[in-house]
Amino acid sequence: MTTLSEQVPTFGQYLLKRHGERVHKIALDAAFTCPNRDGSKGLGGCTFCNNVSFSPNGRQPRPIKEQLASGRRVIRKRTGARKYLAYFQAYTNTYDEIEHLSALYDEALADEDVIGLSIGTRPDCLPDGVIDLLAGYQDQGYEVWLELGLQSAFDETLAKVNRGHGFAEYADSVYRTRDRGLKVCTHLIAGLPGETAYHVTETLHRVLELGTDGLKLHPLHVVKGTQLANAWRQGEYQPLTLEAYVNIAADLVEQTPSNVVWHRLTGTAAEAILLAPLWCARKWLVLNAITTELHRRRAACRQVA
Incomplete structure (x- = not known):
């Protein structure tokens, strides 16, 4: 059976072809917050949000240089890769003054092994000045990706999970960002409250129609300390099964x-905070199941042909 990377154009393969060697992300926490948490748009964040589920460094992050050094040691031991993207991951990594953003990004790029940036943010936190800043790094030859958290193209769903923005803000950000030649990776979630497979597929079509360079998909998982966890305990939310996902x-x-x-x-969550579905803690179980399903479908198509 073919591997996942033989069936799917993966980011790892893209970087290998583009740079001629393995390139890995190092996840960073620069102590940003979010307009949906600090009161400017809302409090408490998204109903599914517990930052511990996606940040390896918690809420008292070490200096950027130390995080890079630690991440580099782990990755070199695991894969041997010696080139990296600084992945500003936790919360909204464009939500600050340009001067502070520039200082943080410059600090990461000062590491000779860091060849670019991947910046995770919200579509409503992208003023033109930030886009200009990131485009400037790309003009200098750095690999730059802007990761936009959309999750769903349905405003009703976004309101239900307390996102604090709609699809219109995403569309505007994509237009302005791609107009400057920056690469966009769009984040989508399957299994959001009230959504079915139709909603996820329709979201994909709307995203592709606007234009995107990359995609991230993960199942909605229930973690401790979230509003979603309360809904799940009360039987008001039922997560996807592995087969459905x-x-x-x-x-x-x-x-x-x-x-x-x-x-x-x-996407996975640490077992210490994961409530449901428990298969979300087993990354390779999920990836292998997706690989097997894609292989099964293609084999069936060949037989029909």
Whole structure:
């Protein structure tokens, strides 16, 4: 059976072809907050948000240089890679004054092994000045990706999970960002409250119609300390089964043009905080199941042909 990277255009393969060697992300926490948490748009954040579930450094982060050094040691031991992207991941990494953003990004790029940036943010936190700043790094030859957290193209869903923005803000950000030549990776979530496979597929189509260079998909998982956890305990939210998620992921892969790179096809949470579904803690179980399903579908198509 073929591997996942043989069936799906993955980000790792994209970087290998582009730079001629393995390139890995190092996740960073620069102590940003979010307009949906600090009161400017709301309090408490998204109903599913517990930063511990995606930040390896918690809320008292070490200096950027120390985080890079630590991440580099782990990655070199695991894969041997010696080139990296500084991945500003936790919360909203464009939500500050330009001068502070520039200082943080410059600090990361000062590391000779860091060849670029990947900046995670919200579509409503991208003033033109930030886009100009990032485009400037790309003009200097750095690999730059802007990761936009959309999750769903349905405003009703976004309101239900307390996102604090709608699809219109995402569309505006994509237009302005791609107009400057920056690469966009769009984050999507399968299994949001009230949504079915139809909603995820329709979201994909709307995103592709606007234009995106990359995609990230993960299942909605219930973690401790969130509003979603309360809804789950009260029986008001039922997470996706592994089978349902695998089918959704395979559908999306099949409907995505080959020039769009898949940065991620699943997401995990630490077992210490994960409540449901428990299969979300097993990354390779999910990826192997997606690989098997894609292989099964393609084999069936060949037989029909």
